Amino acid sequence: MMEVREQRDELLRRLPVLRVAIVTALVAIGSCYWFVQVVRGTYYREMAENNRLRKAAIKAPRGLIHDREGRLLVDNVPSYGLFLDRSRTSDLGRSVGFAAGILQRDREELLETLDRYRSASWFTPVLLAENLSLSEVAKFSVRALESPEFEIQVDHLRLYRQGALTAHVLGYLGEVTDNDVRDSSGRLQVGDLVGRRGVEKSFDETLRGIDGERVVVVDSRGRPREEHGRQTADAGHDRRLTLDLEMQQIAARYFQDRVGAAIALDPRNGEILVLVSSPSYDPNLFARRLAQAEWRRIVEAPHNPLQNRVVQSHYSPGSIFKIVLAVAGLTEKEISPDDTVYCNGSTRIYNRRFRCWQSRGHGRVNLREAIRRSCDIYFYYLGQKLGIERIAQYSRLFGLGARTGIDFEGERSGLVPDRQWSERVRKGPWYPGETISVAIGQGPLLVTPLQVASLMATVANGGHRVQPHLALGNEKPPPPVPGIDPHALDIVREALWAVVNDKGTGAAARVEGFPVAGKTGTVQVIEQKTWIDSKDLPFEQRDHAWFASYGPTDTPELVVVVFVEHGGKGSEEAAPLARQLYERYYRTRFDARSAS
Secondary structure, eight states, rough: HHHHHHHHHHHHHHHHHHHHHHHHHHHHHHHHHIIIIIIIIHHHHHHHHHEEEEEEEEEEOOOOOETTOOOOEEEEEEEEEEEEOOOGGGGHHHHHHHHHHHOOHHHHHHHHHHHHTTSSTTSEEEEESSSSSHHHHHHHHTTTTTTTTTEEEEEEEETTTTTGGGHHHHOEEEOHHHHHHHTTSSSSOTOEEEOOOOHHHHHHHHHOOBBBEEEEEETSSSSSEEEEEEEOOOOOEEEEEOOHHHHHHHHHHHTTTOOOEEEEETTOOOBBBEEESSOOOOOGGSSSSHHHHHHHHTSSTTTTTTOOTTOOOOOOOOGGGGGHHHHHHTTTSSOOOOOHHHHHSSEEETTTEEOSSSSSSSSEOOOHHHHHOOHHHHHHHHHHHHHHHHHHHHHHHHHTTTTOOEEEEEEEEOOOOOOOHHHISSSSSOOHHHHHHHHOTTTTOOOHHHHHHHEEEEEEEESBOOOBBBBBTTOOOBBBBOOOOHHHHHHHHHHHHHHSSSTTTTTGGOOSSOOOEEEEEEOOSOOOOOOOOOOGGGGGGGGGEEEEEEEOOSSSEEEEEEEEOOOOOEEEEHHHHHHHHHHHHHHHHHHHHHHH
């Protein structure tokens, strides 16, 4: 009996331990179940579903882009894309090698494409190649059973119908970066295309649209069997621009063998009709993934074709700047229209000799003659009277040294120098002789062609600033510019009319029946001690050529600015294109009025 009692007591002592062990085991099992079902439930459910369901994005067609008359500039055309589902291959290297053989592409290049998707889900199909030929599509289709990881999908390829003629206006598309995806709050995915330059970038949000999604049921071999669900895509919104395609084509053809920029806008509302930068590039190359060799050819091409010279390049304005100086001198009462200066070809100011562009001089000239014949000597003395601070003040009144606010990416602000700028940037004083150079638009004074167009619009409008823009219907009423004397503008405008219509330097822009006012400008690239014809210098040392204008003079409707890098004289290289654009505009306006 004692042994039985001892065994029973021993068993009773062990029961609590056993009970704790059983409870611990049950808690552990419950915890594991909770971890799998709750904590990791979403992950495992996704894995299970992905064994049965496949998701594929339905790309939203990007919005189309038209010119002001509704003519199509950018279209979407069907394109075959090759997608690789990494979850459906047991040997990724073999799959890439197989694709490289059919596509005749370097295997390493395809692996680099895969690497861009390293942050995406393993079940996200990778766009391995695009714009496949029908022959390539057929080769993948006949091998579909042995390589089910590949799928051909029809996508939308961007087509820039005018190619290089509108490249700097429209821009192009590029694949998103990791930063783009991270900053998009889920709106962008790896492999998406977004606007990288021009209108495509400025209006990317509305042009892009919203992608949809298609869910299909697949069998054990990953082959699609039926559609499980679909969310349709919302196409991007079309965009209509202020651009006039026919005038754009005229300007682009003129610059075919030249370097520079041209812009034409309506001074009444800021609508841009022409925006040309030369040399240009074909944006259709960017509609697909650009090979490294192709990218190098573009970025290493002479004169940087990717640079938009209308808004991104800084130049000295040359004699165009005499407009600002004349208005400043009249407004400040430093000159009157009848004051004269004698020009014999050169003069000495601050113990330094300054030359006029005309070696024999212009004789005695008043303000009108100084502008009409672009006499440098007259404006040297006017600049001396005004001083750099007042010159800078009136430059800023006309919008120089600041962005115009165009609805376009990449605009630069230019530079209006003064004493403070010199001390802050150059760490030295401003010298009086520099003021004399600035007086004729040389020295550290820098502008963009768009700023010059804005300046001419302000003159044409009688002192009202204009907001340049490319989106049709985006105009804002031009505000008046305080501090500019309307009477002074009237005097200067009459002189600008004489530049074109009274045997002045801009006679090459004269249009019969359509009075144009304008100003030529020639900018020295290197300092010359003697009068050497720019044509006799090496190309990179030749003068730059400007012509800035508006018309008709009574009720201005069009501003045209032309800039030719190393073109020589503005009267010879820049003014003729302005005449062509005015003639086209005048003919279109005349035809429209005759029809009505």
